Amino acid sequence: MNKHKLLAVCCLIAALVAMTGCEENPRTTSLRLALSSTIEDTARTITPNQQSLEIHSYYISGVGPNGKTFSVTTLSPQVIIEGLVLGTWTITAKGQNLQGTDLVVGTTEHQLTTTATRADILMGTLVGDGNIKVTFLWEEVDFPDIELDLYLTPQGGTESQITTGIVVIEATARAVFETSRPAGSYELRYELYSQGVKVDGGTEALRVINNGLTEGTIDISLDKLVSVAPGISITTELTTPVEGQISGIGSTILPNTTASVEFAQTGGGGSTDIAVRWFLDGELFATGLSTTFSTFTGSHRLDVIANTSKPGSIGSVSWPFQATVQNNAGVPIAIMSLQNGDLDAASQPFNLNQITDAAFLRDGKLLIASQNSLQLCKIVQDKLVVVKNFTDAGVTASVATEPYPVYGVTDIAVDLLDDMVCTTASTTGTMVVYAYDSATENLVKKGYKSSDPTPYAEQQWTIMSNPVLDTGRNLVYFFDAGGVDRYLFYYEYGNSGFDYIGSASIDALTSPANIDPTRLAISGDFHRLGMVSPANGSFHLMSNQFNGYDNDPASTIMIDRADPAGASALLNGMVFSQTDFYTFKADGLTRYTSPDNGGSYVLEASLGTPLNSVSAMVFNTTQTKAWVVSAGVNPGISLLSLTSGVPAHQGFTSSGTFKGKRIAISPLCDLLCVVGDSSDLILYRVSDGIN
Structure with missing residues (x-):
């Protein structure tokens, strides 16, 4: 059976408000429409004659306050409509193909105000009725008493037998089926009988559009009859369809993990010289009695179409299943491994040369920092796809004039609430803030900050x-x-760039000294900062007071403490979990808890094997799970459960020779991206998309 994917078109409408007007004239605004659509065809589908199934243009109309109206036709997915009156608008969008035929329609009602400037239209209703004409040819006129049974199933509906519109012409070994049906996708199943014996059967997919003619021919191959002398009956080697079953697969499999399946004939066909074709989601991918395959997360259907050399032996078996990680309860499954220079599905190269960091954006896209570039990628069916590259002129680039000053970029921090991205280039001493526009998939530089070269300058x-x-x-x-003297700096960021707030010394007030501190961490309530000093095995916490003066945190050192193992602990970083924090060590993790809500800390517990040379750690949004990257002799990623904050090891996924150094978690907490130390990364799935 061929599964046809229903048109699903999402239309993004953004209304940008203009503050104009007077007492006698209503206030107006501009309406920006961002339109998108995805229409897919499948290989075994009978489609309308001379009609495109793709959206070519959009007809958009609206009715607003006091009977105000507008209408516009556009070929572009972006259109701006000026001068709309503020108030309630009913907006309708139609997607049309190249021939001007309406394919799909959607309507929404939206209240335009100075703040409510965003609405969505889902164009998900197919338009009108179309005609179907299917001709069946079996060539052999010697088959008498032909009967053709037809069954039609609308997508998502139930099968019904066709009782009208069928004309069988035995003299020319053909039959014609004609009817009119609402626009949409259908499955047409046929069974051909001669003298009450089924000689063939099969299934085809049909696509019907408004005012279109869906016309096709189905060629039925039948063995020729063997004739004998007059007065002796004519016989044929007729048989029933092949029956069988699929084995090796259950109702669920892991995504992007090889599954082995077999087909066994249990009856029918008249012989055992069986030919088997395998279809996944309607696409032919293999032949033979057994095969292997893998697929992406989601619902799928595995179909087998089998036949022997006997006429009428074609039969099929279907097996619906889910590719899911839900049964893994959060233990990571690697769904994609990449190295620098690998290509995506559109042959676009991944820029992973000396990759340093990666971060997910609010819309689920991934921003990657590598040698002198940023690369924006999206995840489509568990695969990364390159969206856009951000580069500059290199070492000679001007930070002030370059739209994307990315030379030497090493770190990314993302504000998911305001869609802001902050990057730093450690060796060049440059920090840049961008606004991320999800609709245009673009970064817009809002400001930068570099070290002041003036002697004894404050910044x-x-x-x-x-x-x-x-x-x-x-x-x-x-x-x-x-x-020599180390300082913590803090700036306010936003659409106007950076505003300097202040700085604070991070040199330890007491022993142990803060020697060569590593990466900075911040607590969930933003009142604490932390760093470790691997050289002497110490960690350091700073308190942000926020006394209400100019948004100044007035950061000060609050705790300096040495790990019990000292320098041999090989501290590699730290991370906060609510008011607790963890330090990363060569032999695992150490958890520190606060009995007085952050005033002081005590060593609560340590976790070891399989954790080794821990390099990074992230939490889900509910702080009930954590994932830890190990980069030592047994590299991989571990799942920890957190019950009332107490961690327990739940599972480990080896990464082979891959050693991770950074980890990022998606906003839905369903994907992890681990950045490696050899210009590589691995994408993991930990849930099907539900936090």
Whole structure:
């Protein structure tokens, strides 16, 4: 059976408000429409004659306050409509093909105000009726008493037998079926009988559009009859369709993991010289009694069409299943591994040379920082696809004039609430803030900050740490990892760029000294910052006071403490979980808890094997699960459960020779991206998309 995918078109409408008008004239605004559509055809589908199934143009109309109206036809997915009156608008969008035929329609009602400037139209209703004409040819006129049984199934509906519109012409070994049906996708099943014996059967997919003629021919191959002398009956080797079953697969499989399946004939066909074809979601992918395959997360259908050399032996078996990781309960499944220079499905290269960081954006896309570039990717059916590259002129690029000053970029921090992206280039000492536009899939530079070269300047640093964000107050923190006197800097970020708020010394007040601190971490309530010093095995916490003066956190050192193992702990970083925090060590993790809500900390527990040389850690939004990257002798990624904050090891996925150094989690907490130390990355799935 061939499965046809129903048209699903999403239309994004953005209304940009213009503040104009006077007391006698209603206030007006501009309406920006961003339109998109995806229409897919399948290989075994009978489609309308001389009619495109793709959206070519859009007819958009609206009715607003006091009978105001507008209408526009556009070929572009972006159109701006000027001068719409503020108020309630009923907006209708129709998708039309190249021939001007309406394919799909959608309507929404939206209240345009100075703040409610965004609406969506789902164009999901197919338009009108169309005609179907299917001719069946079996060539052999010697087959008497032909009967053709037809069954029609609308997509998502139930099968019904066709009782009208069928004309059988035995003299020319043909039959014609003609009817009119609402626009949509259908499955047409046929069974051909001669003298009450089934001689053939099959299934085809039909696509019907408004005012179109869906016409096709189905050629039925039948063995010729063997005639004998007059007065002796004519016989044929007729048989029943092949019957069988699929084995090796259950109702669920893991995505992007090889599954082995077999087909066994259990009856019918008249012989055992069986030919088998395998279809996945309506696409032929293999032949033979057994095969292997893998597929992406979601619902799927595996079909077998089998026949022998006997006429009328064609039969089919279907097996619906889910590719899911839900039964893994969060244990990661690798769905894609990439190295620098690998190509996506459109032959676009992935820029992973000396990759340093990666972060998910609010719309689920992935932003990758590598040597002197940023690359935006989206995830389609568990595969990364390149969307856009952001580069500059290189070492000579001007940070002030380049739209994307990415030379030497090392770190990414994302504000998912305001769609802001902050990057730092540690060696060049440059920090940039961008606004991310999901509709245009673009970054827009809003400002930058570089070290002030003036001697003894207040805003001066040598090597920048990674940035961390207080998204509630729009503050970005980083520290100077070089120089003699080390300082923490904090700036306010936004559409106007960066505003300097202040700085604080991070040199330890007491022993142990803060020697060569590593990556910066921030607590979930934004009141604490943390860093570790691998050289002497110490960690350091800073308190952000926020006394209400100019948004100044007034950061000060609050705790300096050495790990019990000292320098041999090989501390590699830290991360906060609510008020608790974890330090990354060569032999695993150490958890510190606060008995007084962050005033002091005590060592609560340590987790070891299979954790080794821990390099990164992330949590889901409910703080009930965590994933930990190990980069030592047994590299991989572990799942921890967190019950009342207490961690317990639940599973481990080896990464082979791949050693991860950074990890990012998607907004839906369904995907993980682990950045490797050899210009590579791995994409993992930990749920099917539900947090």
